[in-house]
Amino acid sequence: MRYFLRKLGFFLGTLWAVVTLNFMIPRLQPGDPAELMVRRLQGKDSQLDTAQVEAMRSMLGAPDGSLWTQYWAYLADLLRGDFGVSYTYYPFSVAEVIGQAIWWTVGLVVVTQIISFVVGIVLGAYAAWRRNSKLDTTITLGSTFLGTLQPFWIALVLLYVFGYTLGWFPTSGGYSASTPGLNMFFIEEVLSHSTLPAVALLIVTPIGWILGMRNTMIMNLGEDYIRLAKAKGLPDRTVALRYAARNALLPSVTGFALALGSVLGGTILVETVFDYPGLGRLMGEAVSNKDYPLLQTLMLLTTTGVLIANLIADLLYGVLDPRARRAEG
Amino acid sequence: MARPNEGTPLLEVRNLEVRYEPKASRSLTAVQDVNFTIAPGEFVGLIGESGSGKTTLATALLRLLEKPGRISNGTIMFDGTDITHLDQDELRAIRWRDLSTVFQSSMNSLNPVVRIEPQFRDAIEQHSDLRGEDVSARVRELFDMVFIDHRFITAFPHELSGGMKQRVNLALALALDPKLVLLDEPTTGLDVVVQHSILQNVRKLQEEKGFAVLFISHDIGTVLDLSDRILVMYSGRIVEDQTAAELLREPLHPYTKGLLGSYGDPRAETVRITYIPGRPPDLSLVSEGCSFAPRCPEKIDRCLTEYPELLPIESGEVACHVAALHRLVGADGIELPERNRRFVGPEFVKTADESAHARERDIVLTVDNVTKVFEKRRGLKVDRTVAVADTSFVLRKGAVTALVGQSGSGKSTLARMITGIDSPTEGRIVFHGPDGDQEVASFRGRALRSYRSHVQMVFQDPYSALNPTKRLGQILERPLVNYHGLKGDARRKRVEELLETVALTPADRFINRYAYELSGGQRQRVVIARALAVLPEVIVADEPISSLDVSIRAEILELLNDLVQDHDVGILYITHDLLSARMLADEVIVLNEGRVVEQGPVLQVIRDPQDPYTRTLLDAVPNPF
Ligand SMILES: Nc1ncnc2c1ncn2[C@@H]1O[C@H](COP(=O)(O)OP(=O)(O)OP(=O)(O)O)[C@@H](O)[C@H]1O
Ligand code: SF4
Ligand SMILES: [Mg+2]
Numbered sequence: 031m032r033y034f035l036r037k038l039g040f041f042l043g044t045l046w047a048v049v050t051l052n053f054m055i056p057r058l059q060p061g062d063p064a065e066l067m068v069r070r071l072q073g074k075d076s077q078l079d080t081a082q083v084e085a086m087r088s089m090l091g092a093p094d095g096s097l098w099t100q101y102w103a104y105l106a107d108l109l110r111g112d113f114g115v116s117y118t119y120y121p122f123s124v125a126e127v128i129g130q131a132i133w134w135t136v137g138l139v140v141v142t143q144i145i146s147f148v149v150g151i152v153l154g155a156y157a158a159w160r161r162n163s164k165l166d167t168t169i170t171l172g173s174t175f176l177g178t179l180q181p182f183w184i185a186l187v188l189l190y191v192f193g194y195t196l197g198w199f200p201t202s203g204g205y206s207a208s209t210p211g212l213n214m215f216f217i218e219e220v221l222s223h224s225t226l227p228a229v230a231l232l233i234v235t236p237i238g239w240i241l242g243m244r245n246t247m248i249m250n251l252g253e254d255y256i257r258l259a260k261a262k263g264l265p266d267r268t269v270a271l272r273y274a275a276r277n278a279l280l281p282s283v284t285g286f287a288l289a290l291g292s293v294l295g296g297t298i299l300v301e302t303v304f305d306y307p308g309l310g311r312l313m314g315e316a317v318s319n320k321d322y323p324l325l326q327t328l329m330l331l332t333t334t335g336v337l338i339a340n341l342i343a344d345l346l347y348g349v350l351d352p353r354a355r356r357a358e359g
Numbered sequence: 360m361a362r363p364n365e366g367t368p369l370l371e372v373r374n375l376e377v378r379y380e381p382k383a384s385r386s387l388t389a390v391q392d393v394n395f396t397i398a399p400g401e402f403v404g405l406i407g408e409s410g411s412g413k414t415t416l417a418t419a420l421l422r423l424l425e426k427p428g429r430i431s432n433g434t435i436m437f438d439g440t441d442i443t444h445l446d447q448d449e450l451r452a453i454r455w456r457d458l459s460t461v462f463q464s465s466m467n468s469l470n471p472v473v474r475i476e477p478q479f480r481d482a483i484e485q486h487s488d489l490r491g492e493d494v495s496a497r498v499r500e501l502f503d504m505v506f507i508d509h510r511f512i513t514a515f516p517h518e519l520s521g522g523m524k525q526r527v528n529l530a531l532a533l534a535l536d537p538k539l540v541l542l543d544e545p546t547t548g549l550d551v552v553v554q555h556s557i558l559q560n561v562r563k564l565q566e567e568k569g570f571a572v573l574f575i576s577h578d579i580g581t582v583l584d585l586s587d588r589i590l591v592m593y594s595g596r597i598v599e600d601q602t603a604a605e606l607l608r609e610p611l612h613p614y615t616k617g618l619l620g621s622y623g624d625p626r627a628e629t630v631r632i633t634y635i636p637g638r639p640p641d642l643s644l645v646s647e648g649c650s651f652a653p654r655c656p657e658k659i660d661r662c663l664t665e666y667p668e669l670l671p672i673e674s675g676e677v678a679c680h681v682a683a684l685h686r687l688v689g690a691d692g693i694e695l696p697e698r699n700r701r702f703v704g705p706e707f708v709k710t711a712d713e714s715a716h717a718r719e720r721d722i723v724l725t726v727d728n729v730t731k732v733f734e735k736r737r738g739l740k741v742d743r744t745v746a747v748a749d750t751s752f753v754l755r756k757g758a759v760t761a762l763v764g765q766s767g768s769g770k771s772t773l774a775r776m777i778t779g780i781d782s783p784t785e786g787r788i789v790f791h792g793p794d795g796d797q798e799v800a801s802f803r804g805r806a807l808r809s810y811r812s813h814v815q816m817v818f819q820d821p822y823s824a825l826n827p828t829k830r831l832g833q834i835l836e837r838p839l840v841n842y843h844g845l846k847g848d849a850r851r852k853r854v855e856e857l858l859e860t861v862a863l864t865p866a867d868r869f870i871n872r873y874a875y876e877l878s879g880g881q882r883q884r885v886v887i888a889r890a891l892a893v894l895p896e897v898i899v900a901d902e903p904i905s906s907l908d909v910s911i912r913a914e915i916l917e918l919l920n921d922l923v924q925d926h927d928v929g930i931l932y933i934t935h936d937l938l939s940a941r942m943l944a945d946e947v948i949v950l951n952e953g954r955v956v957e958q959g960p961v962l963q964v965i966r967d968p969q970d971p972y973t974r975t976l977l978d979a980v981p982n983p984f
Contacts, residue, residue, distance in 0.1 A: 254467040261421055262482040263454025266447070272481070273470055280472070351472055352515040 033348050033355040041341040048333050052326065053104050081120060114323040118315055124327045127312065134204050135301070135308030138224050140290065142231040147286050149232075150239025155275045157240070158247035159266075170244065173237040185230040185303040192226060199226050202305035227304045235289075239282060247278035280351055284343040291339020292332070367439065368396035369539055369571050370420070375433035377412070377419050382427070387643035389415040391595040393433070394669060399538065400569045402562070404586030404603070406579050406618065408908040409879070410639060412595040413575045414463055417541050420573070421460055422450055438538060456486040459532040461525070463543040463575070468528050469516035475527060476512050479534055486535050501530040504564060522553040529561065536568060543575045550766045551935050555979035558585060578909060579618045580980075583607055591615050594639050594650040601675030609700055611677040611686075613657045620702040621909045625941035625965050625980070632942060633706040634913035638878040649680065656704045657681045657696045707917040707942065711962050714945035717758035718960065722791055723896050723929050724754040724777065724814075729786035731772050731953075746772040748953045749786070752946075754897055757923055759930040761944030761961065763937060763976065769953040770933045774899045776800075777931065778816050779807055790814070792896065812842045815890035819902040821882035825874035831858070831885055832870040838892040857888040861918055880911035887918060891926070898922070901933045916942050937980050941965055949973045 107113070113124035157166040193201035200206065205219040250256065251274055259273040301310030309328065316325040348355050377390035389412045397403050407413050418424050420435060422442060434443045438457060442450065462468050469478055479498045483489055489497060499509055505526040511519060519527065525545060532540050542561065546554040562585050565572050576582050582589055582603075589606050591599040591614060599612040610616045620633030637654040640646055648663040649655070655662065661680050669678040672686050684691070685698050696703070731747040747769040754760055762770050775781040776788055782800035790797050792813055802810045818824050825834060835854045839845040845853055855866035861884040863869045874882055883903060890898055900919065904912040920943055922928045932943050940947055940961060947964050949957040949972065956970040968974045 254462050255470045257423055258460075258462060258468045259470070261423055261454060261460050262485070263451040263456070264481055264485055265451070268481060272473070277470070277472055353471060353517050 034345060037341060037344045037348070041337060045334065045337055048330070048337065049105070049108065050101075052330050053101060081117075084115075113327040116324045117321040118319045118324060124323050127324060128309070128327060128331065131307060131309050131312045134306060135310060137220075138227055138306065138308060139231065142228050142235060143286075143290055146232060146235035147239055147282075147289075150236035151243050151275075151279065151282060153236070154240040154243025155247055155270070155278065158244045158251065158278070159270045159274065161244075161248055161251075166244075169240060173240045176233060177237045177241070179234075181230065181234040182299045182303065184233055185227070185300050188226050188230050189303060199223070201226075204307040224306070227300050227306050230300050230303075239286075242285065243278060243282055246281055247274055250274050250278045253277075280347065283350060284347050287339045287343035287346060288336070289339075291336040291342075366398065368436075369399045369401075369438055370397040370573075371434075371436040372396070372420070373434045373436075375416070375419065375435065376431045377415050377424065377428060378431040379415075379428045385643040386427075387641075388431075389428070389595050389642060390419060393595075393597050395590055395597055395600055397539065397571050397573060400565075400571050402565055402572045402574065402585060402587045404582035404589040405573060405575045405592060406577065406582045406589060407592030408577055408639060408910055410642075411592045412642075413577075413592055414543055415595075416592070417460070417543050417573065417575060421458065421541060454486075455482050455537065456535045457538045458541070459535070459537040459539075460541040461528045461532050461543065461545045463545075463547065466521060466524055466548075469524065471516055474513050474515055475519075479531060482531070483534055497534070501534055502527075504533065505530045505560060522549050522557065525549060525557055526560070529557070533564065533568070533570070537570055539571045539573065540565075541573045541575070544577070545574075547576075551979040552765050552975055554581075561585070580622050591618070595642060596650070596678065597669060597676075598651070598678045599675065600669070600677075605674050609673075611672060611675070611682040612651075612679045613655050613681075613702060614651050616700065616702040617654075617704065617910055620704075620706070621913055623938065623942075625938045626962075628962075629708060629710045630942060631706050631708045632913040632916075633702040633704055634917075635702070635910040636705055636914070638880070638911075649678075654704075656702065657699075659693060659695065661693070705914070705917075707913045707920065709920075709942050714960060714962065717755065717923075717945040720755040720757050722753045723756050724791065725787075725789045726750060726752050726754075726773070726777070727787045727789065729773070729776065729783045729788060731769075731776060731781065732784045745953050747776075747783075750948075750950075750953075750955050751786075752948050752955070752958065754929045754931055755945075756896070756929050757927040758946070759919075759923055759932050759944040761932045761934060761940035761947045762950060763934060763940055763947055764950035765935055765976070767952075768950040770950060771901060772953075773950075774816070774901055774931065774933055777897075777899055778814055779810055808842075812893040813895055814897045814899065815893060815895040817883075817886055817890050817898060817900040817903045820906050821879055821886050822906070824886050825882060827873065827875050830871050830873060831863075834874070834885065835889055835892055838889060842893045853892070857892055860891060860922075861885070861888040863888070878911075879907045880914055883907060883915050884918065887915075887922075891922065891928075894926075895928060897929045897931065899931045899933070902935070903932075904939060905934070905936070912939065913942070919943060935976070937965060937977055949976070 111125045113128075116122055116124045116127045119127045153169050157169040160166050189201060192198045200219075200223050204223050205216060206223075210216055255277075256269065256273055259269045264273075298310040298314055300306070301308050302314050305311065309331075312324070313328050315321065316328060372393055372395050375390055375393040376388060378386055378388050380386040391412075393416060395403075405413055405416070415424075415428065418428070419430055420437075422435075422445070424430065430443060434441055436442070437453065440453070442453070469475065476495070476498055479501070480494050483494050483497060495512075498512055502509055502512060507523060507526055507530070511523065511527075516524060516527075529545065532542075545561070546557050549557070558581060561572070561574075574582065574586060583606070586603050588600070588602050590597050591601075591606075591612060593614050599606070599610070599615045601611070601615075606615065607619070610619050614635070617633060617635040620631075623630040623632045635654050640650050640653070648661075648665055649658070649667050652658045652662045657679075659681060665680070667678045667680045667683065669676050670683055670687065672682060677683070681695055684693060684695055729747060729750050730745070733744045733746055735742045735744070750769075750773065752760060762773065764770050772781065776783055777799065779799050779802055788799040790799055790810065790813065792810075797806075797810075799810065832851075832854055835857055836850055839850050839853055854870060858864070858866040858869050863881060863884055874885065877885065887898075887903075898919075903919070904915050907915065916939060919930060919932070923930060930943070932940065934940055937947075944961050946959065947957075947961045948955055949964070949970065951970075951972045957964055957968065957973045964973065965977065968977055
């Protein structure tokens with residue numbers, strides 16, 4: 031229990047620090063932070079864009095009052111989900127813009143991550159259990175080869191072959207003609223639009239899990255407890271799953287939680303190639319349009335995502351590996 | 360006592376050969392032409408030095424050999440079935456139900472992420488009709504058999520101490536009342552007292568339940584204590600197969616004699632222990648004749664050309680030309696060495712009066728009422744551990760003081776304070792050196808460095824103590840440069856001298872070798888040579904022989920003894936083994952939980968122990984005599 035409380039405390043502490051830094055940084059300079067920020071983003075000589083200053087100000091909050099009152103107002107805004115207004119999508123608020131995009135990314139990336147993880151772990155474990163068999167060689171060589179290819183390049187090839195040449199799948203966007211909602215037409219469109227980006231991700235992501243799982247599992251197969259499990263005359267399945275895979279899984283599970291955390295940062299390249307309306311594309315836009323409120327919120331979101339993922343990874347590790355609990359608790 | 364030819368044997372091994380054929384290095388035959396049987400309910404010991412193939416043999420019997428190892432010849436009959444080539448599915452039927460095991464160094468035999476109970480449950484449910492609460496009841500019963508509290512049934516493996524893990528492994532092996540249990544050095548690495556109690560437990564259970572045991576060990580004393588019959592293994596072959604009583608009365612193979620010779624009765628006025636010079640052969644090279652010949656004091660011409668068959672001689676079987684000629688065929692004109700019960704090789708002798716003189720020599724170091732308390736902060740609480748309490752003794756020039764006690768008794772803490780790594784919480788350690796009396800705890804910087812040239816340490820593990828990337832010459836030069844600033848020829852000469860002192864001769868054959876090319880005994884010699892390089896007055900030797908094979912331990916003891924005699928060094932010899940303490944030391948201090956419980960001339964303490972703890976330690980020394 032102490033282990034879990036300690037990890038939770040650590041998480042809350044770091045989260046607070048991140049949020050506070052996010053508040054402090056724009057306020058460290060003298061003058062109107064909103065104006066300053068916009069100037070910096072636009073370059074010294076250009077005309078000051080009032081709409082942008084407005085957007086910035088509403089994101090930063092009123093510059094009057096003591097730092098304390100500002101800080102409390104900022105925290106209250108955060109809790110309410112008020113992150114200001116996006117410059118690119120003016121007059122939509124940042125929260126609305128992100129709220130739209132996040133589901134696309136979560137849908138695409140989380141689903142492909144989970145599939146990749148499961149496929150990767152199963153293939154890796156199987157390859158290790160039957161090591162040096164034909165299947166193992168195929169799996170290992172195949173993933174090593176695919177691993178040398180750039181994901182960006184794979185995405186382009188897919189886009190060219192299945193999108194433009196064969197025309198099997200739409201080449202950009204998340205949907206086209208339908209009305210968003212729970213209707214068959216929309217769902218069908220979403221699926222067909224997300225197929226190519228999903229395939230691009232599914233080709234690259236499992237490789238790490240396959241090779242990682244295979245290596246740890248082969249190492250674990252040499253352990254005494256595996257030999258003893260065999261000597262006990264347990265069925266191969268039990269030895270492979272409960273003894274070997276169960277132990278070999280530990281490092282991968284933590285890795286998986288971390289991978290999910292960085293999802294929010296988006297898969298910028300893949301989303302950009304397919305012009306997919308998720309967080310990755312949004313991030314790209316925010317950078318190129320210098321949409322400061324949007325960018326900053328996305329950053330905050332990403333960091334928080336990574337922190338939460340870390341927390342989950344730690345907690346999971348504590349559940350899965352009893353030794354971790356004692357070593358630190 | 361059960362004999363192999365009474366009734367059908369439980370296990371019958373014929374012409375067994377196991378080869379390792381690794382891709383990266385030369386293949387080797389680790390087990391060669393092995394023949395033996397085990398009768399139901401028989402307790403058989405298998406003894407041999409490190410690398411002789413004991414684990415390989417056991418793994419082959421369990422049919423758990425993995426690439427690059429394989430059974431390349433012979434058959435294994437278990438309980439009437441030829442299991443040599445059964446596939447894994449067919450083997451499953453006899454695994455654990457009839458044939459179970461405890462692995463060597465099986466600290467890691469339990470799945471670390473699963474509680475203990477399910478690890479019993481899966482085996483029990485796999486092979487019996489017990490389910491649910493019946494299994495739990497069986498686990499409780501098993502825990503009772505090995506004297507472990509039931510609350511550990513639901514623990515995770517890492518929550519158990521080493522000794523407890525080993526007991527749990529034993530209980531697990533007995534879960535299904537098997538017919539044969541293979542125990543591969545089940546207690547190596549554990550404290551002597553713990554070892555002793557676990558092995559007594561094994562023997563008692565074996566007598567009650569009537570299962571057969573193949574007990575593997577490199578320690579002939581323990582094996583003799585426990586076994587009905589003993590197999591002696593040397594470089595992959597069984598060289599002698601005898602009942603324990605016969606083996607003790609009249610060992611036939613010179614190697615057996617050598618192993619037995621490494622034991623003596625610590626209570627005797629004069630103790631002699633022998634050692635076997637040299638090291639076992641490289642198994643990847645094909646040898647002609649008897650593989651023991653290079654180390655054998657009894658060898659005759661025939662030994663170099665013909666391998667001796669394992670022949671029935673008297674009540675057992677022996678593979679030795681000389682033994683066969685003596686007892687079977689008659690000399691037939693060949694000149695034979697005398698029939699001898701002892702190993703007629705080098706021996707190390709210790710008499711009682713040597714010690715009497717040593718105890719009058721000058722004092723070099725005084726440990727005066729020393730206490731060491733470790734404080735560990737855990738949150739707001741402070742845990743205080745008293746590692747050493749109020750201990751006093753002296754070290755003398757040219758004399759050896761043994762510090763005896765089980766693990767955790769504070770031996771190493773004392774050693775660290777004496778070498779100046781730690782300082783006492785209370786009390787003083789005074790060095791009576793060339794610059795007068797000085798308190799060790801007060802040394803800093805240069806003074807500490809110069810003190811370290813007077814007091815040197817030799818550690819337990821010669822394998823990790825030497826830098827594997829350096830040649831022996833370089834290893835020995837370091838301290839010469841650091842402490843004495845020796846250069847060029849003078850340094851080279853000193854290095855050669857050191858190698859010769861520790862009997863690594865001729866020195867120029869060793870000077871350019873790497874530590875990994877040496878045997879354990881040779882490595883420990885290098886470690887000792889390095890300690891001697893600085894001409895120390897005191898050597899603190901922390902279990903210097905416990906990681907070595909029994910057959911060469913006496914050799915290192917003799918070397919240390921020579922240093923004491925010839926170079927007037929004082930030694931603090933830390934050990935848990937009272938026999939070696941008797942061989943080397945003049946005075947002994949018995950520590951228990953940081954306190955001195957007994958102190959005095961070695962022979963007196965051993966013959967007439969006053970403290971109950973000393974008696975426990977003495978009982979734990981295997982004593983086949
Ligand atoms: N997997 C392996 N591959 C190649 N050689 C091996 C392998 N395992 C053991 N050997 C070799 O086989 C020989 C016998 O080793 P084994 O472990 O059976 O000895 P042992 O008698 O059990 O020694 P110890 O007392 O140290 O446990 C040694 O020369 C060893 O180097
Ligand atoms: S056969 Fe010869 S060399 Fe081998 S043990 Fe017997 S006497 Fe010694
Ligand atoms: Mg072994």
